[in-house]
Amino acid sequence: MGDKQIGLTPDAEFSDRLIDQLDKLRTLPYIVGSSLWTYNDYRSDYEKTPPSENRAWGVVDVWRNKKKAYKQIQDIYAPVLGLKATVDEKVITITLIPRNKQDIPAFVMEDYTLVYQLFDANGKSIGKERMELPIIKPGDEELEFSFKNNRNASRTDVGLWSPMQIEVKTASSEELKNLPVETSNSPIIEFLGRTNESVGIGYTVSEKDSIFTFKYGNSKENLTKEVTSDLKGAIKIKWPTTEPFFVKLKSDVTEWSTTKQLEE
Known part of the structure; x- marks a missing residue:
């Protein structure tokens, strides 16, 4: 299936129609997977290419700057359904929700790690920790990990890393504010x-x-x-x-x- 180009700007994202189509694939028992085309924007003189000669199909632009769609597709293809983090004065809690047995993707996770970074009230990093995860199978119960907040952290950012050292899912204990997209009347x-x-x-x-x-x-x-x-x-x-x-x-x-x- 196809859809319109994502867009040129950093806030470009997938259409609701495409997200709905991807969600429907998960309900079909004869579908075992899907893939995204394409990773990056590219230059072309192909028919119906815009006058800029840039085909904006990618989740990153031609210079590999991430668009909003990058986080969307990371979540869509993450090997877990959810990743959450909370911080209070005493405890840091990270919750990982496995995929369902019929899902896309759905596979046994082995040799994955969680990396969580701690920040003080001023947003300054005060430490980073890594934790090896047990084998996780589709359909497993959610996993919860709790740690004493000995460093008086106000926020934690969490990343799920694959055995190939690729960060496949991210979460934060606070809703991170998106930086305003710079608009300019000039080339950059x-x-x-x-x-x-x-x-x-x-x-x-x-x-x-x-x-x-x-x-x-x-x-x-x-x-x-x-x-x-x-x-x-x-x-x-x-x-x-x-x-x-x-x-x-x-x-x-x-x-x-x-x-x-x-x-x-």
Whole structure:
């Protein structure tokens, strides 16, 4: 099955229709699994691709920045149904809820670990602990782990880690506030990297952008070089390895971006 593209911005998420379809799969006894296409946004000139030449199907963008959909798909394919954490003055409690026997996914979990990080009232990390989990089977009763709050923690963030050291589920004892999504009337420089006598620049592209102008030089106050291009998303500029590199850009419909320095 398919659905519309997820979207370009950090707050892009799956449609309710797609979530409902994935939930329905779990009720069908002849379905044993499903997979997501695709992980990342990608550049293309395929038919009906937006003018930006960016197909926004991914849970991360072309520069691997996570969208809201990343957390959604992590929860959908987590090997457990739920992970919860609570903190009070005396006790830290972590609750893990296994999958049902008929679920997607549903498999025996072996060699998984819980990692929980503790924070004080000011949000400062005050410790991290790791705990090996027993073998967990679909249909098992929920597991509850309690610890004395000896460090006077105010919050704990918990991660479930697979044997391949992949964090497959996360939870927090507090509802973490999402940082506001930055809106800008300018392109954003996402990447700067040197290759021999050139500097590669990666940047965001909106649907309205078509021509890009770059000003660059060896200091923020000395952007004396300029080049214009219709390349969308990335460009390479020749620049000596002995010189520091600073750059800003604008499109034909936007203001100048902030100036960014190549870190070496």
